[in-house]
Amino acid sequence: MSGATQLYAIAIGSNRPHGRHGRPPQVVEAAIAELDRLFDLFDAAPIVLNPAHGGAGRDFANSVALIESELKPPEMLKELKALERAFGRRRGRRWGSRVLDLDIIAWTGGRWRERGLTVPHKAAIERGFVINPLATIAPGLLLNGNLTAFHFAHRLARRRPRS
Numbered sequence: 080m081s082g083a084t085q086l087y088a089i090a091i092g093s094n095r096p097h098g099r100h101g102r103p104p105q106v107v108e109a110a111i112a113e114l115d116r117l118f119d120l121f122d123a124a125p126i127v128l129n130p131a132h133g134g135a136g137r138d139f140a141n142s143v144a145l146i147e148s149e150l151k152p153p154e155m156l157k158e159l160k161a162l163e164r165a166f167g168r169r170r171g172r173r174w175g176s177r178v179l180d181l182d183i184i185a186w187t188g189g190r191w192r193e194r195g196l197t198v199p200h201k202a203a204i205e206r207g208f209v210i211n212p213l214a215t216i217a218p219g220l221l222l223n224g225n226l227t228a229f230h231f232a233h234r235l236a237r238r239r240p241r242s
Contacts, residue, residue: 082149086121088184088220088228089114089144089159090200090209094137095178097166103140104128106166110179113162114144121145124212143184143212152191152198155183184209185222199223204231211235 091110093103100109104126111123123144130138148155159181166179183196184203191198199222203209210232213220218229 086187090182092139092141092180094139107140118146118148122216124216129208141208207235
């Protein structure tokens with residue numbers, strides 16, 4: 080461990096079944112349980128089903144978990160990638176289907192930027208499947224200056240066409 084405890088927002092997604100854990104919603108549930116085992120789980124959003132983006136094919140099950148850790152973002156990313164591999168994730172095409180996808184969305188330590196890692200996650204504020212679950216469990220989490228998860232969820236909701 081390397082310093083003060085920080086709160087991390089971790090996006091969780093799955094759109095492929097797992098031999099032991101089952102369908103994508105159960106994979107996300109198992110990933111949340113594993114994050115709880117590895118770190119201190121603070122909270123987790125309900126699991127929601129979302130249409131696939133890009134060439135991912137199958138629909139996704141998504142959630143966001145808040146975990147506490149003393150790790151710095153590069154160390155946390157290594158842990159998350161190891162967890163993905165433990166669930167059977169293999170390198171493949173960028174928007175391909177995957178058993179488990181874990182991304183650091185934000186942390187309470189502020190901004191972090193280095194090659195291959197930017198926190199807060201640049202695309203999170205445009206993705207309802209990330210922002211909406213995050214806003215349910217951490218509406219006041221800062222993502223861009225003084226703008227919060229709640230702010231971006233509200234902004235995305237206003238953009239959606241009304242039927």
